[in-house]
Amino acid sequence: MPKIGHLCFPIAFFGHFQYTLTDQERIPHSPSGGDFHGKGFDFPIPFVILEVCNPQEAARVLSENLLAGYFLPCKIVVYKENETTKIGMPKPTMLISMMNHEELKKLAEDIEKRLISCIDECR
Structure with a gap:
């Protein structure tokens, strides 16, 4: 079984949860994502x-x-887990690797680098 670091890009830090969500506005995303509290x-x-x-x-x-x-x-x-705010993502390269497609792998590597850069800016 792969280690979690191979499957996803997790970051743990002591930033405030709400501030992190405000910072993530730099990341274009769909408002239809899952905010459990906002969905009742x-x-x-x-x-x-x-x-x-x-x-x-x-x-x-x-x-x-x-x-x-x-x-x-x-x-x-x-x-938030144990007073620590965490932000991360499944790695596009790991998901695409299941398809065994070289051009998709290159695209996934590029996309992953850009997403990691966005996540790093939210710290």
Whole structure:
């Protein structure tokens, strides 16, 4: 079984949860993501799932292989655990690696680098 660091890009820091969500506005995302509290669920942990999609990049990915659409949009999660705010994402390279497609791998590497850069700016 792969280690969590191979599957996702997690960051833990002592930033304020609400400030982190404000900072994530630099990351274009869909408001339809999962904010459990905003959807009427009584989930005890602050946890938000952002659905992140660049339509141009999505079109490039889909033009290579329509099955890659199962991995879209990218997800970024922000949550609080033991007074620590955490932000991270599943790595696009790990998801795309299941397809064994060299051009998609290159696209995923580029997208992953840009998403990690956005996450780093939220620290």
